[in-house]
Structures are given as structure tokens and as C-alpha cells.
Amino acid sequence: MSRVIPALVFSSALVLASLSGASAHETAKGPNGGAVVDVAGHHVEFVPSATEMTFYLTGDADAPIASTGAKVKAIAQDAGKTAQVELTPVEPNKLVGKLAAPLASGAKVVVTGALSDGHTLQAKFVMP
Numbered sequence: 001m002s003r004v005i006p007a008l009v010f011s012s013a014l015v016l017a018s019l020s021g022a023s024a025h026e027t028a029k030g031p032n033g034g035a036v037v038d039v040a041g042h043h044v045e046f047v048p049s050a051t052e053m054t055f056y057l058t059g060d061a062d063a064p065i066a067s068t069g070a071k072v073k074a075i076a077q078d079a080g081k082t083a084q085v086e087l088t089p090v091e092p093n094k095l096v097g098k099l100a101a102p103l104a105s106g107a108k109v110v111v112t113g114a115l116s117d118g119h120t121l122q123a124k125f126v127m128p
Contacts, residue, residue: 032056037123044111046125050102053085055095055111064093069116073097078107078127087111103127 030036030045034056037044042065045056053074057065067089074085074097085097095111103109107127114120 030056030058031062035125035128037125039121039123040119042115042119042121044121044123046109046111046123048099048103048109048127050099052099053087053097053103053109055087057093057095057115066116067091067093067095070095070113072111072113072115072121075110075112076103076107077109078103087113 028036030043030047032045032047032054034045034047034054037046041059043058043062045058047054047056053076055072055074057067057070059065068091070087070089072087072095074087076083076085076099083100085099087095087097090096105127109125109127110123111125112120112122
């Protein structure tokens with residue numbers, strides 16, 4: 001039963017990310033070397049490392065969007081396991097979450113939440 005609930009949370013997040021009006025599509029590499037998704041005029045760049053996941057928030061012309069006050073989490077599905085990672089705002093425009101273990105190639109990550117200006121973010125990434 002304990003595996004069913006996280007899987008349902010992840011599945012729900014995937015459905016929301018793909019069906020909402022704020023649905024996102026992946027574009028080229030961002031200025032920090034990560035995959036970029038456009039979410040209703042906001043850009044979310046995913047830059048993973050072995051110990052954490054970092055998301056950079058930008059707008060038009062790659063102008064930083066303040067992360068202060070954001071309430072955002074990431075849900076990662078890797079090797080049949082699902083983990084929720086709370087993301088901490090780091091000025092000026094980063095959201096950072098600690099990983100218990102490195103994510104493998106092909107792992108799926110959904111970032112979802114709200115910025116302090118009320119905009120909702122929902123974006124899906126796949127680990128390279």
C-alpha cells in the first residue's frame with residue numbers, strides 16, 4: 001500500500017503537467033546547461049547533480065524571476081521508486097532540493113507549485 005500512494009501522486013502530477021493550461025514543452029539547453037521547459041511565459045531550467053536538483057526560473061529574454069516565496073516541490077520517479085523533494089528558494093532565481101541518491105538516466109521529474117506572484121508551475125523533465 002505504501003508504494004501505491006507515491007505512485008498515484010506522481011501519476012497525478014504527470015497528468016496535471018500534461019493537461020493543464022500551463023502545460024510545458026521542452027526547448028534547447030538553458031544558460032546553465034540544463035533542459036528548459038516553457039511554462040506559460042516562464043522558463044524552468046532543470047540542472048541536476050549527484051546530490052541535488054536545481055531549477056532556474058527565468059522569463060522573457062532570460063531575465064531572472066524571483067524564487068523568494070515560491071512553494072514548489074519536485075516528484076521524481078526512478079527505477080520504480082517515487083520520491084517527493086521539497087524545493088527551497090535560493091536568491092535570486094533558483095529552487096534547490098537535496099537528493100537521497102543520484103537520479104539515473106531516464107528518471108522522470110515533475111516540478112509543481114506556485115510562485116510568490118501567484119503563477120502556477122508544472123513542468124516535466126527526463127534525466128539525460
